[in-house]
Amino acid sequence: MEAVPRVAFGVIADIQFADADDGHDFGGSRRRYYRHSLRLLRDAVRAWAAESPPIDFVLQLGDSIDGLNARRDEAEGALRQVLEALGRLPVPVHHAWGNHEFYNFSRARLAQSGLCSRPAGGAAGPPDGLCQAYHCSPAARLRLVVLDAYDLSVLGRDPDSPRYEESLRLLREKNTNEDLNSPAGLKEPQFVAFNGGFSQAQLNWFDEVLKFSDENQEKVVVMGHLPIHPDASDRVCLAWNYEAALSVIHSHRCVVCVLAGHLHDGGYCLDSHGVHHLTLEGVIETPPESNAFGTIYVYEDKMILKGRGRIADRVMQF
Numbered sequence: 273m274e275a276v277p278r279v280a281f282g283v284i285a286d287i288q289f290a291d292a293d294d295g296h297d298f299g300g301s302r303r304r305y306y307r308h309s310l311r312l313l314r315d316a317v318r319a320w321a322a323e324s325p326p327i328d329f330v331l332q333l334g335d336s337i338d339g340l341n342a343r344r345d346e347a348e349g350a351l352r353q354v355l356e357a358l359g360r361l362p363v364p365v366h367h368a369w370g371n372h373e374f375y376n377f378s379r380a381r382l383a384q385s386g387l388c389s390r391p392a393g394g395a396a397g398p399p400d401g402l403c404q405a406y407h408c409s410p411a412a413r414l415r416l417v418v419l420d421a422y423d424l425s426v427l428g429r430d431p432d433s434p435r436y437e438e439s440l441r442l443l444r445e446k447n448t449n450e451d452l453n454s455p456a457g458l459k460e461p462q463f464v465a466f467n468g469g470f471s472q473a474q475l476n477w478f479d480e481v482l483k484f485s486d487e488n489q490e491k492v493v494v495m496g497h498l499p500i501h502p503d504a505s506d507r508v509c510l511a512w513n514y515e516a517a518l519s520v521i522h523s524h525r526c527v528v529c530v531l532a533g534h535l536h537d538g539g540y541c542l543d544s545h546g547v548h549h550l551t552l553e554g555v556i557e558t559p560p561e562s563n564a565f566g567t568i569y570v571y572e573d574k575m576i577l578k579g580r581g582r583i584a585d586r587v588m589q590f
């Protein structure tokens with residue numbers, strides 16, 4: 273490793289822990305190691321705790337526990353175990369909320385849980401206090417923006433709320449299948465019920481944050497559960513209105529990297545505006561003898577990802 277990095281942080285996605293026997297994805301072809309995922313998380317925490325230089329924070333990219341827990345009435349216990357494992361680190365953890373958080377919990381419950389990493393008081397995020405979007409500056413001239421890709425969604429929103437109605441209307445307009453989780457035959461296959469998108473209010477807030485960062489010569493790292501670039505994802509796993517989020521990013525200079533999960537396979541591209549899009553391999557589909565986490569070192573001119581297990585090393589120049 274070269275000179276001392278300005279900042280170092282851990283990254284991990286799609287832990288999807290449940291105290292359940294192995295299962296499969298919807299297609300039946302990919303094994304899901306529900307019980308082992310907690311051990312892989314603990315191994316990741318141990319490795320991060322031993323890092324030198326020490327890490328400054330961790331990004332947990334969503335789907336921390338699996339939807340299976342809700343059906344077994346084990347959501348609170350499963351979450352407690354995941355948070356206990358992460359809590360062994362003496363550094364903050366920033367959490368994105370994914371579809372599996374919403375299979376287990378309402379937004380109101382999440383806002384009261386250890387998965388709510390949005391600073392209290394609300395000033396750091398959009399006006400909707402239940403939206404898990406916020407920004408912070410973990411080091412001089414570096415900003416982290418957490419995006420909530422389920423702000424528009426039929427998951428997590430109260431079915432009596434205008435936001436739910438708006439989301440269902442949009443989903444039905446784009447998805448004509450009887451099963452709204454099915455992307456079969458769609459022109460825009462990301463419009464499935466297990467995805468979501470960004471409200472205009474969140475996009476406006478995001479634009480303001482990036483304007484500030486441009487003016488202050490900051491570098492910005494963006495994270496959220498859903499990928500927003502088609503070259504770092506398959507067509508189904510993208511955020512509904514990923515193009516709107518991309519266009520906000522591309523109207524500014526400050527964003528250097530967008531981190532996401534959800535796909536379970538890794539994805540990466542350097543887009544036409546020089547922004548790195550990194551979609552992490554998911555812990556849940558990682559065999560027990562391997563792992564899927566990483567450490568990112570931030571330098572003046574680049575970020576270096578040290579991957580473990582299924583995640584490859586990568587240098588991302590600014």
Ligand SMILES: Nc1ncnc2c1ncn2[C@@H]1O[C@H](COP(=O)(O)OP(=O)(O)O)[C@@H](O)[C@H]1O
Binds near residue numbers: 371
């Ligand atoms: N192609 C599909 N057609 C219909 N339902 C699907 C399809 N893919 C996934 N689903 C359903 O959507 C939900 C989310 O899928 P899942 O694979 O569990 O998401 P994740 O990858 O986030 O774990 C599940 O209830 C799953 O059964």
